Amino acid sequence: MREITLSKAVNEALAEEMRRDPTVLILGEDVAEAGTPFKVMSGLVEEFGTERVIDTPISEPGFVGMAVGAAMTGARPVVDLMFGDFLFLIMDQLCNQAAKTHYMSGGKLNVPMVLRTNLGATRRSAAQHSQSLQALVAHIPGLKVAMPSSAYEAKGLMKTAIRDNNPVVIFEDKLMYQDKAPVPEEEFLIPFGEAHVKREGSDITLIATSSMVQVAEGVADLLETEGVSVEVIDPRTIVPLDEDTLLKSVRKTSLAIVIDEGHQSYGVTAEIASRLNEKSFYHLDAPVQRMGAMDVPVPFSPALEDVTVPTVETVAQTARKLIAREMFDAA
């Protein structure tokens, strides 16, 4: 199969959906001629014009609010939020307005919009351009949350998101835009709420989101050389969450680590670990382990930043301990 970059995959998804459905439009800063700072949208304005690929002023609450209104009245806007950290600026429009409109109107109004943004540290972008804020939006009923882990998921989930009748937030890993992966030429969609078993294994389950899937695969490779069989699962959407696939795996392996690049405390790993503990408790040989980013603002210095996120080494170490039944903390 041909390989394309994650950036190209998103670009294709947008172009295909815009061709298919004239109500799809794009709003964001420097999305048109500049094709976004990450160059994800290059070429789209040439094909679809400035009426559908709209450069906005630096008014995140404003244009997200406008996307909500456009979506409520018959358009399908895709909003580009340049950095995931800017979610803090638009929470009211996303969480008080978009997320609640369908419910508050008793099902009469829909808000079919996509907010695409990113996550990920270790790019030396410091505390306001490096956050992974998926836990915040996942907490708000009415929003769906997708976390593609490669070009393949980025394309398939984006197309599904655009066709969904609800507000969907997609977090791309900003360090992965140039990473290539096999992506079919033919059209495909990835349904929400279906986890992907990336690699089957029998000794331990690693559940990893987005950027952390690569880490989990690295751990699987490493531990394989030590004779450990690792199952790697990518939930792909954390809302809705495919509990069944996760539970099946954990019941099989009896050991699990949940890995996500958001801060660990009050984060995504807590929810997934809790559900697994609740629903597979008597199958577990040790408590489900969580590995999130450290609970510190992301430091600029390369000497500090790299230790804030889970790595192949730190995850492998936790896995080895689990396998050796050395989780003394739990005692």
Add this chain to the structure above:
Amino acid sequence: MREITLSKAVNEALAEEMRRDPTVLILGEDVAEAGTPFKVMSGLVEEFGTERVIDTPISEPGFVGMAVGAAMTGARPVVDLMFGDFLFLIMDQLCNQAAKTHYMSGGKLNVPMVLRTNLGATRRSAAQHSQSLQALVAHIPGLKVAMPSSAYEAKGLMKTAIRDNNPVVIFEDKLMYQDKAPVPEEEFLIPFGEAHVKREGSDITLIATSSMVQVAEGVADLLETEGVSVEVIDPRTIVPLDEDTLLKSVRKTSLAIVIDEGHQSYGVTAEIASRLNEKSFYHLDAPVQRMGAMDVPVPFSPALEDVTVPTVETVAQTARKLIAREMFDAA
């Protein structure tokens, strides 16, 4: 001991700290002559004047940002955010600015400010005036989060918050402003990070925050009549979290339910349950149970709203199942 309302307790805390420290000031909508819509601040402007009790326009991001700047340069602002739901409007100033300034400046700048706001449904205030959003701020390193459960805690935690050199968010239960509790006449502070064992018991631990402490105590009363001894613990601050006290209890009782009024998914209960599972796994007879609000926007209709939050009945039912070892889900 004399009994005063939660409203009065907060009022006293503010007045005492403003008398003690001339740099303390209050910013918010209708805080002066009106004394806030919940009448929490009545009388303060008369004593401290409009220079220190400042009525703002309806500009939440603006006045929270101003509080950050005032705090960075030598004032100790207490910001009144009329409803917890408005947190979504000020997340950038709170989470990108206030929370990170001390760290980003390498410890050179401090942001000693307090954001007091509220939580709680069942007031028929519908989806945008009923949320309990503590999980969101607890996820952000650099913020401390206090959740008083009665007038006593409301006073003691507020005084501690004002003296803290960090941004602190305090969530009061908006349904509890008129509830009375014993509060000493003499000055007292409640340190952050010290959970309070409200009631000792040996069969099961209920860990409850804010509004849910009353519910937990109701459950304890009820189950006592059934011969069950319930321990009720109020963490009082969820950041920092007093793990030791919680763990000690759970290791004793071997059963626990965590109750919080925020949405259950990706919420506060997940973090607390995860920590307990991780660190007392081999002491547990059943997985730690979580009870949060339903994952739905808060409905207006009284017929629907009341079922969205944990109640004495629903918590008691879960407790009974746990005690009877009937958590089939976990099988």
Add this chain to the structure above:
Amino acid sequence: MPAKSKTPSNTESYLQMYRQMVRIRAFEDQANKLYLSAKMPGLTHMYSGEEAVAVGICEALTNEDRITSTHRGHGHCVAKGADFKAMFCELLGKEEGYCRGKGGSMHIADQSHGNLGANAIVGGSMGIATGSALRAKLQGSDDVTVCFFGDGATAQGLMYEVMNMAALWKLPVIYACENNGYSEYTKTEEIAAGSITARAEAFGIEAFKVDGQDVLAVNDLSQSLVARCRKGEGPFFIELETYRYHGHHVGDINREYYRSKEEETDWKTNRDPITRFRATLLEQGIVTEEQVEAINAEIAQDAADAVAYALEAPYPDVSEVDMHVYAA
């Protein structure tokens, strides 16, 4: 640029405006009674006194045109064509309410008449309204969107963000600032520096100030701005000087510490939009005293009937609680 009323030309439209204003007043009187008799869950914000604003504007709109509304939204909802029964059912949290009881007073929406909903976040609907206008422009539809908001909402930064985009892209949206002199318990001059219309003008938006108690003045101006919006000459901004008769919400009874009884009485006796328009109608011989009284009585009865109906109507089944979180 202050606008002023022209002479009447259309009996039917005048009567319709009168009726709609009386309907709003009747609705609010009943809603207030429901609160006072402890039959209404929660609090609500009365529109009484401001009727000429909603009616003058909405009578310049078609069913295809959209509005966004506020926490003080009953007036907009009635003016945009809503039905009493479905409204009272919503206020009481009943299944037959416009939102199946899930929204209540502060989120009442009436999709069928283009009301995109009340909003409990002050200023919260400014993006929505502007986005609706963007959609209209992109899809080549000639509908216009009116964004209602209060003077207090001019303190929300969102307004300036969306006015900038509306102006840059010439969107068919009208910003209607209902300046009733107060936001909650604070006078407008204490929270608004400079000039509200100048703020819109600074973005290159034509702005008007109009007497919000004069339904004809409001309607004339609205007619012309709506027509100009349809021709691509939007956006526009209108500041409407008006007054709320009740407290900030139904529970705000003791108001003297922030506004005087004399001020209230003055507005109610000398500037009431319904009394004034009724006088005009009589003067111009469009109706007789008897006809007016008959209209009033009929509407009062309608409102009372709708309340009785809503009080008896069933609540949604509890199984609805987790319906409508996500659309299919």
Add this chain to the structure above:
Amino acid sequence: MPAKSKTPSNTESYLQMYRQMVRIRAFEDQANKLYLSAKMPGLTHMYSGEEAVAVGICEALTNEDRITSTHRGHGHCVAKGADFKAMFCELLGKEEGYCRGKGGSMHIADQSHGNLGANAIVGGSMGIATGSALRAKLQGSDDVTVCFFGDGATAQGLMYEVMNMAALWKLPVIYACENNGYSEYTKTEEIAAGSITARAEAFGIEAFKVDGQDVLAVNDLSQSLVARCRKGEGPFFIELETYRYHGHHVGDINREYYRSKEEETDWKTNRDPITRFRATLLEQGIVTEEQVEAINAEIAQDAADAVAYALEAPYPDVSEVDMHVYAA
């Protein structure tokens, strides 16, 4: 109201302004080199071309006065008195940096000289600056706060919220809009409707437009506004017309799709603030060619030395990673 330069009066202050502008340019040249030679982590935004803005304003301030800065913040930092070594150390993530390497270019702060910090959220510091001014007023302190921000930041609603409060409460804050014609890859006229100064005036704030390439014009205006702020006549707004010589950030090399080489050359050759001021200094006999060259050489050497120092300086110990999350 356009302001214009007056005749010189103070050799020392002129030389100081010249020196500070050259220091900024030298700093940025070195920073750019560090990027191009892959020695700098991350990206950074060059201030070159805009020196007269930061220097003209900051030379009107004392150490007690505060500023807030932006993502393009090196110029403000140098102009407010910062030291090259601690700055380069910060840019390289070293322990001796102003923020112990934790902030980097986009968060550089220099508390000792009243620089409350760069900010990576466009417009993010507008509240902070206004709050600093509120603190000054409440505590009876006569310091002034200057809020630097770009033309792009005028699209952030926060600006209007805080201008309203600054105007209502007469706060000693100066909003300094560095209009360099672009926000990222977009021309200002495509993202800003109407008039930027009119937006401030609509809130009752006196607003000025000044040639940001003329350090004397900027300084004269700033001196007078700072003095007026100290007397309680603030707030004020200044729009400074200027230009950035480099790309939006150091990695933005191919710019022709959004701005022409000719335009860049025109600004650099005909409106360079340093060249212009140097000519003035020579013309007025304040310095000789040799003295200017000596100043330039000395500063260039300082910058080079500071870079060499910073490259050798140690990173913070990894144990610092969870220090400074909370203050004691």
